[in-house]
Amino acid sequence: MPVLKEIIDAHAHLIWPTLLKQVDQVIKRAQKQGITTIINTGIKYDDFEPCLRLGKQFPIIKNIIGIHPEEAVQPDVDVKLFKDHFRKHSKEFLALGEIGLDYLQVRDSSLRKFQEQIFRDQLDFAIEMQKPVVIHCRWAEKHAVNILEEEKYSDLPGVLLHCFIGAEKYIARSLEHDNWYFTIPTSVYYKKINQEIAKRLPIEKIMLETDAPFLQPKPEFEVNEPQYLKFSIEKISTLKNISKDDIAEITTHNCKSFFNLK
Secondary structure, eight states, rough: OOOSSOEEEEEOOOOOOOOOOOOHEEEEEEEETTTTEEEEEOGGGGGHHHHHHHHOOOOEEEEEEOHHHHHTTTTTOOOHHHHHHHHHHHGGGGEEEEEETTTTTOOOOHHHHHHHHHHHHHHHHHHHOOOEEEEEEEEOOOHHHHHHSSSGGGTSEEEEEETTTHHHHHHHHHHHHHEEEEEEEGGGGGGGGHHHHHHHSSGGEEEOOOTTTTSSOOOOOSSSGGGGGGHHHHHHHHHHHHOHHHHHHHHOOOOOOOOHHO
């Protein structure tokens, strides 16, 4: 596949140990495939320092950070500390995320209530900071969409539904909002559920992500990397009968618009 001129990976975890230990090579391999920006995602307070360090070291890296729903139910979670640090470094972070609900990993009803409380707190904080949000809602699409559609959250600058695989009615409701978008992960290359979502969504609402080191495009790949967005572009081009160049151009435009990237 020829190298495309500009592609953005809208969601990766470069501070994950398997990637961080070889981050120089990961970035070089990405750039060889036309990747111009990688949105690096922190999931807890302890990720501030490595995110900031990578952002200063590599211009290709832009950062977002939030309290992931699995981290939100940990006994040592300190939301005030997180928010204080975010305020201090708000210019270095494009968005708050990933935040949300995870009903696969969190089954206890009391913990789910606490998880929702942290989610709502971060949505309020995003409005205060005027930052868009990146939403994780595994097995919790209904509840996440219901919360996000509450009137008090209508002032959110933008909503990006990360790896969303919810039912059709929640996709339809989400598409009614001009500033809501979806990411399609590299697992679209072989997973039917991601392919169905990609076919359903208009390209004007899609961004591309790897979720590296997870959701690799082929099961035999041990570690996912930003360079593998080429597999997503190839598959989505086939699914939607849109040229690879147009897939790259439109999804990059969507990402720049959402994250206010120049």
